[in-house]
Amino acid sequence: EIVLTQSPATLSLSPGERATLSCRASQSVSSYLAWYQQKPGQAPRLLIYDASNRATGIPARFSGSGSGTDFTLTISSLEPEDFAVYYCQQRSKITFGQGTRLEIK
Amino acid sequence: EVQLVESGGGLVQPGGSLRLSCAASGFTFSSYWMSWVRQAPGKGLEWVANIKQDGSEKYYVDSVKGRFTISRDNAKNSLYLQMNSLRAEDTAVYYCARFRATTHFDYWGQGTLVTVSS
Numbered sequence: 001e002i003v004l005t006q007s008p009a010t011l012s013l014s015p016g017e018r019a020t021l022s023c024r025a026s027q028s029v030s031s032y033l034a035w036y037q038q039k040p041g042q043a044p045r046l047l048i049y050d051a052s053n054r055a056t057g058i059p060a061r062f063s064g065s066g067s068g069t070d071f072t073l074t075i076s077s078l079e080p081e082d083f084a085v086y087y088c089q090q091r092s093k094i095t096f097g098q099g100t101r102l103e104i105k
Numbered sequence: 106e107v108q109l110v111e112s113g114g115g116l117v118q119p120g121g122s123l124r125l126s127c128a129a130s131g132f133t134f135s136s137y138w139m140s141w142v143r144q145a146p147g148k149g150l151e152w153v154a155n156i157k158q159d160g161s162e163k164y165y166v167d168s169v170k171g172r173f174t175i176s177r178d179n180a181k182n183s184l185y186l187q188m189n190s191l192r193a194e195d196t197a198v199y200y201c202a203r204f205r206a207t208t209h210f211d212y213w214g215q216g217t218l219v220t221v222s223s
Contacts, residue, residue: 034209036150043200043213044142044150050208087150091208093164094140094152 002026004088004097012105019075021100023088028068032091035064035073039084048073107131107212109201114217121191121221127184127201127214135159135179138204141186143197144216151197154186155204191221
């Protein structure tokens, strides 16, 4: 099983700041990594697929990068609605990371 | 507009059974892999099962193999999850999701809560 480790567990930032979230895989997942955003009481929403492709309707401030075992989700300038939990996911016997909580500082 | 609407959740005793349903609309259901993903209270996401477009391939997380069965009815645009021998650790919100290109989940339902407790 491929383990995805997200860091940090919690990230405290202010609106307007840049957020950098990390996801590390225990073995290579090529570029088959996705990112999701989840707000309390809501279903997850796809943000990024195949490491760097934005999903339909996702604002340009969200970007993804990486390949192999190291991946990054960047939010260039935080909006109030971006504070949520973020998960990464890989496709091989599908697993998710444990999540990064992005909270308002 | 793609819509996925789950139903069938509820309270069940340990060892009991439950059948979840997911009604799909807004896309050609028979053209996509479909999945169930669950989330225990206050915890992260866990993939449960996948099913191919024609139902010929099914995959499960190890913890539910032999107890859960995923199925679909393309004529009814519906996805199902039959859950038997339920355990307390199966307590979770169960989401139906469209599994795109066998790599990611591009649409999700709102979820249905399953509680396993005596």
